[in-house]
Amino acid sequence: MSLHMRTSLDVPDELLRRAKAYARQRGLTFRELVLQGLRETLDRSEQRKRYVMKDLSVGRGGLLEGLTTSDWEEIRRRAYEGRGG
DSSP, X not given: OOOOOOOOOOOOHHHHHHHHHHHHHTTOOHHHHHHHHXXXXXXXXXXXXXXXXXXXXXXXXXXXTTOOTTOHHHHHHHHHTTTTO
């Protein structure tokens, strides 16, 4: 058994007029249009997945032995070594 809850909302006159005309052109009631819009919005939101970048690292990961994350100048120098950088 499905329960329904009544609610009310304030819709600006122009938006309500356009929505009712849109629904009428498609053979829908205003209620059906609102429910359809809510479902589509929620479904689309749920389908969005957080993008996870594919791990394309080489080797076991981490820095070369002897380097730390604070050695930015040394990391840059090694990354561009022989490349004109």
